[in-house]
């Protein structure tokens with residue numbers, strides 16, 4: 001079933017067992033993003049040590065795609081430098097824009113490669129990007145405070 | 147002739163296609179927009195093929211025919227709603243959202259002694275179950291004029307809480323704007339007490355009838371309301387056409403909102419006066435073919451009979467609600483019986499987010515809507531950030547309801563697989 005290309009096991013797994021969920025008491029920046037058309041929302045805390053992303057935590061509600069995407073993203077980006085994160089973010093955004101034509105770069109995206117199937121479902125792309133756009137925003141805010 | 151959704155479906159070309167690799171289309175999203183019968187599609191394209199010209203303008207035969215067709219559509223709408231003042235009370239807009247904005251902006255243009263002039267201390271009343279289209283125009287009108295916005299809350303069962311009606315509709319209330327049938331809950335509101343109280347304090351009653359006019363007989367004279375809006379595209383009609391009905395004496399007093407061609411009586415370089423309604427509110431060349439298509443849609447509905455359609459939908463709603471009761475972990479958002487209720491049925495299935503449920507149903511050919519359904523404050527009030535909505539219409543039958551019920555059970559299996 002085509003649906004299986006959307007709902008990969010790793011996605012449902014992160015949806016049921018979200019990582020880094022629960023906001024840290026302190027943060028370099030905090031952002032909150034919503035998808036106005038469906039009501040999904042997340043709050044994301046970022047902590048920076050120099051250029052290193054030392055901690056990403058979040059809270060939110062929404063569909064399996066949006067929630068699993070934040071969970072996988074926070075796993076992936078914690079411990080990376082801002083420059084490394086920017087490369088991963090770009091790779092993920094490109095994958096989402098590919099309309100199912102790109103297999104994605106698994107070396108860069110690791111578990112986030114599971115979202116390759118999402119790019120075939122135009123209605124769900126914004127779900128998978130919610131957390132990533134929040135990260136982009138949070139990273140800019142945290143840097144501008146430095 | 148008995149009511150037959152199977153025969154009705156034959157009038158709708160879209161049901162000849164399949165979706166998602168050969169699945170039968172189970173269309174349960176008429177609350178968002180309805181499908182169109184042949185007669186509507188032909189009326190709209192027939193206008194372009196045979197009669198196209200700018201209405202109320204040209205000195206030629208086509209302009210005459212176009213004007214006749216457009217004005218005939220207006221008459222059909224007036225009869226459909228039982229407008230006491232006839233077709234002069236029917237204003238064509240592009241949709242219900244525009245109708246409500248037109249009204250709010252026009253009221254905002256009223257000055258001094260005009261009965262619609264609003265000032266600090268005046269009040270506009272809405273409810274917590276409004277679609278954004280009947281909330282934000284009033285909210286913003288309040289912001290522009292200094293009037294205050296007040297609202298009826300919604301009970302946990304999804305009914306309008308009228309227990310404090312006299313302290314909600316106060317003596318200084320000028321407008322009471324309510325949805326006739328909630329697009330989320332399916333609730334049909336009890337108008338009698340509300341209209342009586344509103345008129346007792348001199349307020350006008352505005353009805354957002356987007357979800358009632360397509361589904362049941364709506365008689366504006368019998369309801370004793372003052373303004374009503376609905377969308378053509380939810381009523382089997384084309385997109386790009388909506389209606390604002392208003393009482394003739396009120397439309398006479400209401401200032402215009404959009405200025406330009408066709409809406410004037412007399413113009414100089416420095417000033418202008420207005421044509422009488424409805425022209426006063428229809429500046430520019432209108433959506434003519436779409437109005438003609440709407441006329442065909444209302445004729446189609448009248449031929450089947452709004453009472454018959456309502457009865458059919460009510461029976462189907464009962465059938466679906468009954469089936470839903472049999473599904474563990476399914477929670478309805480809105481009244482659980484068919485009393486004062488229409489066929490918009492929102493629900494949640496534990497542990498499956500509506501967006502995921504909708505995606506699974508789509509894979510089975512079942513089209514539903516998910517999210518907050520453009521009623522975010524209601525979603526917050528009921529603490530239901532998102533839900534899944536099935537909405538029924540004349541072409542649906544029990545097999546559609548069964549497909550939905552089977553789909554929900556299938557989704558529970560699918561997402562329960564870990």
Ligand SMILES: Cc1ncc(COP(=O)(O)O)c(C=O)c1O
Pocket residue numbers: 177178241242243244277279280325327328329354356357377520
């Ligand atoms: C109750 C209600 N009011 C207003 C609207 C707005 O209709 P439209 O988008 O056609 O202007 C809708 C449409 O969903 C509705 O259901």
